Amino acid sequence: MKITNILPVLFLLYVPIQLPAQKSWSLEECIKYAWDNNLMVKQKEISVNQSNNNVFQSKMDYLPSMNASVSHSMNWGRSVNMQDLQIVENKLSQSMSASLNASLTLFEGLQKTNNLKSKEVLLQISELEVKRTKNQLALQISKNYLEVMLAKEILKSADQSLASVEEQVKRTEKLVDAGSVAYSSLLEIQSQLATERVQVVSAKNQVNSALLTLRQLLDLSYDTHFDILTPDLGVMISEFDGESVDSLYELSRDLPEIQSALLNQKNSKLQLSVAKGASYPSVSFSAGYGTYYSDQREETMMDQFNENRNPSISFGLRIPIFNNWQTNTAIRNAHLNVKSAEIDLKTAEQTLFKEIQQANNDAIAYFEKYKASIENVKSMEESFRYVQQKFEIGVLNATDYTVAKTNLFKAMSDLLQAKYQFVFQLKVLDYYKGIPITL
Numbered sequence: 304m305k306i307t308n309i310l311p312v313l314f315l316l317y318v319p320i321q322l323p324a325q326k327s328w329s330l331e332e333c334i335k336y337a338w339d340n341n342l343m344v345k346q347k348e349i350s351v352n353q354s355n356n357n358v359f360q361s362k363m364d365y366l367p368s369m370n371a372s373v374s375h376s377m378n379w380g381r382s383v384n385m386q387d388l389q390i391v392e393n394k395l396s397q398s399m400s401a402s403l404n405a406s407l408t409l410f411e412g413l414q415k416t417n418n419l420k421s422k423e424v425l426l427q428i429s430e431l432e433v434k435r436t437k438n439q440l441a442l443q444i445s446k447n448y449l450e451v452m453l454a455k456e457i458l459k460s461a462d463q464s465l466a467s468v469e470e471q472v473k474r475t476e477k478l479v480d481a482g483s484v485a486y487s488s489l490l491e492i493q494s495q496l497a498t499e500r501v502q503v504v505s506a507k508n509q510v511n512s513a514l515l516t517l518r519q520l521l522d523l524s525y526d527t528h529f530d531i532l533t534p535d536l537g538v539m540i541s542e543f544d545g546e547s548v549d550s551l552y553e554l555s556r557d558l559p560e561i562q563s564a565l566l567n568q569k570n571s572k573l574q575l576s577v578a579k580g581a582s583y584p585s586v587s588f589s590a591g592y593g594t595y596y597s598d599q600r601e602e603t604m605m606d607q608f609n610e611n612r613n614p615s616i617s618f619g620l621r622i623p624i625f626n627n628w629q630t631n632t633a634i635r636n637a638h639l640n641v642k643s644a645e646i647d648l649k650t651a652e653q654t655l656f657k658e659i660q661q662a663n664n665d666a667i668a669y670f671e672k673y674k675a676s677i678e679n680v681k682s683m684e685e686s687f688r689y690v691q692q693k694f695e696i697g698v699l700n701a702t703d704y705t706v707a708k709t710n711l712f713k714a715m716s717d718l719l720q721a722k723y724q725f726v727f728q729l730k731v732l733d734y735y736k737g738i739p740i741t742l
Contacts, residue, residue, distance in 0.1 A: 327530045330448050330742045334441045337521050341440055347433040354426040361419040367407035375399045399604070402593035409588055412580025421573040428566050435559035440520075441740050445730050447520055448742075451513040452533050453723040458506035460715050465499040468708065472496050474695060484697045491701030495708060502712070534742050536726050543670045543725075546732055551659045555735040564644075564651040571644035575637035581630045587619040659735055666728035673725050676718035683707075683714040 328336075338344060378396045408415075475492045478484045518529050555561070592614045596607040623630065690707040693699040730740050 327532045329532045329534075330445060330740070333444050333448060333517070333521060333531070334740065337440050337444055338437050340522060341436075342522070344433065344436055344440065347429070347436050351426070351429045351433060354422070354429040358419070358422045358426050361415070361422045364415050364418075367405045369403070369405040371401075371403045373399070373401045396597070396599055398595060398597040398599075400593065400595035401608075402591060404589065404591040406587060406589040409586040410583075411585040412583030414577050414580035417573050417576040417580065421570050421577065424566050424570040424573065428563050428570070431559040431563045431566070435563070438559065438734065442731065442734060444517070444520060445740050446727055447513065447517040448531060449723045449727050449730075451510065451517055451531055452536075453719055454506065454510040454513045455533060456719050457716055458503070458510050460712065460719070461499070461503045461506040464708070464712050465496075465503050468492070468496045468499045471691070471694075471704070475701075478695070478697065488697075488701045491705065495701070495705045498705075498709075536722065536742070539726060539729065539742075540673070540722070543666065543729075545667045546663050548656070548660055548663055551663065551732065551735050552656050554737055555655060555659060557737060558655070558735070560651055560655060561648075564648040568641070568644040568648050571637070571641045575634070575641055578630070578633040578637040581633065582623060584620060584622045587621070588617070589619070590614075590616045662728060662731045662735065666725065666732060669721055669725035669728055673718070673721040676714065676721045680711075680714045680718050683711045687711045 376398050378398075379394075472489075472492050475484065475489045479486055479489045514529060514531075517531070518525070518527075523529055592612070594608045594611045594613060596604045596611070600607060602610065687707045687710075690699060690704055694701065694704040733740060
């Protein structure tokens, strides 16, 4: 087959493979990708695995410990014949011993039980830390995602403004040719056109910068095509007079920040119980089995091992009396840790309540700014139409037209910023309600 016939086939095979990579990402896809690939999330998940291992080890601590030993010794010079207890001079003698020992703590002030409970609480805390990291990542991605959408809308507005000025330049050229307006008016409007082009370039750079920030947050390689979907946010915006802060606070108490503080408080109490357990007597049980062989006896090794069996069992009671005040110091510090955990919980609750108050207040402020910006844009559009009409008939100069045009673009930019700031605050309030962040 000729190479010219193969190339179209290869192209058709190649294009379907590449097309999926060109799709635009939704906010939900960005968040899901970050949760699956973010290094900080992976680091927190490793901590969860370590906590799982610690829980498993605490359970294994209930089992008895068992050890085996074997030793072989050789002696030169004077030794004792184990058969007749006679002194042997300058003769090599050998012996071997083997033992198996097991021990188990029967009671130690419930330290193992409380330590296992503590490890299980720490596992829950590590799982909440993963959730907290994901929540923070989702909020940051949402903020940057909306910043990209805002930059794109500003670019769209800048393009429309540029197109409007280009049309005005053409009209002015005709008016100058007809002698209706002075040539200086054309120069001024051309200057405005240059300004509009710079404005478009700046808007494009802002879009690229916002996309780069979002791409870096997702840890995407730079050679990967990346763009986002731009859903209509108008359906999300309705009359808003604020949320009940108390209701939001009650809903938000399930967030990892509060649950972690509660579990830390619980863990501090368990650690206090562990510290107190060290002051109680402990009871232990041990069992052993041993035997030995010596070449000074005539019996075979297996016969001696069988005859010299030495099984044993023992119970031990350990009563702590004085250990340089270490146990008392540990108990006192554990009491202080309980108080510290209680303060940390109150601090987390106060911080959360203040954050909710601020988020609700910001949402109200941005909504009021959004409504005011709508009226301002309407006013500026009407004013600009009036200025444009008078400019086209030569009643106003190009300077007045430029000022009106600039004021209109600024008003539209302010409206867009207020709109996206308000939408983001709605997402923050959804976060406190426990509602997944979506657009």
